[in-house]
Amino acid sequence: MSQDPDTSFGNLTPEFMLDALEQAGLYGDGRLLQLNSYENRVLQxxxxxxxxxxxxxxxxxxxxxxxxxxxxxxxxxxxxxxxxxxxxxxxxxxxxxxxxxxxxxxxxxxGGRAPELDDPEVLTWIGRLLGRFHLVGQRRPFKHRLHWASAEPGRVARDWLLNSGMLAPEIRPAWENVVQQCLASIDEAFGAIPDLKTLRLHGDCHPGNILWTPDKGPHFVDLDDAVMGPAIQDLWMLLSGDDLSMRQQLACVLDGYETVAEFDRRELALIEPLRTLRMIHHSGWLAKRWGDPAFPHAFPWFGTPNYWNDQVAKLREQVEAMRPREPFAELARPEDEVDFDGDGFS
Incomplete structure (x- = not known):
């Protein structure tokens, strides 16, 4: 397996980080906590x-x-x-x-805790906040950050993996074939919206990057993956479960979002392409970081034949999910057939 050339970063110590902070005029009182982060090293x-x-x-x-x-x-x-x-x-x-x-x-x-995404009021509140976030994001484009408005990030990850030696010879043809199908479908989906509007986004807006406080509601952390892209990129990662559950969740988020910002409903067709793009990109990310000692310890299953066979199966499912259709054709409204007790959306 190829190695991340910067193996020393995996051994960055709290002592080094405290010395760096003192050089910047920030002096600790002795209390510190290493926070969970794979991509960077983070210290409280x-x-x-x-x-x-x-x-x-x-x-x-x-x-x-x-x-x-x-x-x-x-x-x-x-x-x-x-x-x-x-x-x-x-x-x-x-x-x-x-x-x-x-x-x-x-x-x-x-501070804060994870938002309760089985609560429709929480989802609607997060939707309003994302609308405000995107109004700021629309003011001007990024000049240097990445763009997620085509299959290009997936092609970069694919090419890196194919050159890395991390794909077993017996798995490589099947994986390469299904990834090529995925990338073609992603490009087709983006191409079907020729005047697609892009803006500055959070870029990694999963529930772990939203903290909730009872008095102030949600706030965002970690803009490390901020990119240019369509608004739906910051919405789809809030959705989970079966198709009905995701429709109900999305209806709540959009109820809040559209009170403060316009949303192009054509972007709903990009949810599965963006999900697929993230899957391919994630495999490339793990491979690139494998030289960091934290990664083999945290992801021991990565790179095994079972992992790649599972990826091939999941990406084949995504090829089917990306076939042209009316996505979320009839969004359920928050009040329609929703049980918010116990198990949440059902």
Missing amino acids: VHLEDGRIAVAKFYRPGRWTDEQILEEHSFAAELAESEVPVAAPWLLGDSTLRHYQDQRFAVTPRQ
């Missing part, structure tokens, strides 16, 4: 002045300084527009600091 630090900071050390080689600073600028713009996000602090003359061969940024800690 109690500072001597009473503030609680979250320091993120960026994986070398993933983003350029321009891409990171563009993300920071977007977060600041959202915060100035009173969209609740964790925006980086200005440390000296920049929000991005360099220490030896590492780069880092610091945000205030924002």
Whole structure:
């Protein structure tokens, strides 16, 4: 298996990170907590002045300084527009600091718990917040961040995997064939909306990146994957379960979203293409990070014959799911045939 060339990043220590923070004028009081993050190294630090900071050390080689600073600028713009996000602090003359061969940024800690996505009021509230988020995202485009408005991210992941040696010879032909079918379907789906509107997005808007507090509701964390793309990219990852459940959930989210922002219903046809794109991209991401000691420990099943056979089967299902049809043709309204007790949507 090929290795991530930056194996040293997997051994980044809390002591090193504390030294970097002190160089930036932030002094801890001794209390610190390593937070869960595979892509970056993240540390929660109690500072001597009473503030609680979250320091993120960026994986070398993933983003350029321009891409990171563009993300920071977007977060600041959202915060100035009173969209609740964790925006980086200005440390000296920049929000991005360099220490030896590492780069880092610091945000205030924002507490909260996972949102209860089986509650229609919670989904509607998140929908309103995403509408406000996207109104800010529409103001101007990203110049340096990635674009998720075609099959290109999937092609990049496919090419990397095919050149990595991580696909067993007996599995490679089937995987390559089904991925090619998927990429063609993704391009077809995007091409069917020639005037598709793209905007600055959160990019990784799954429930783990939304925190909820009883008094203030939801707020966003981690814009590390901010991209240009269609609005539906920030909505579909909130949906789960069978087709009926997802229709009901989406109806709630859109009920909130469309009170503050317009939504192009044609983008519903992009849900399965975007899901497929994420699946292919995720395999490439795991392969690229395999040299980081944290990854074999956390994902021991990755790269096995069972894993690749399972991927082939799932991607074949996605080929069928992406066949042209009327997606969510009749969205159930939140009040229609929904049981919000016990098991949630059913």
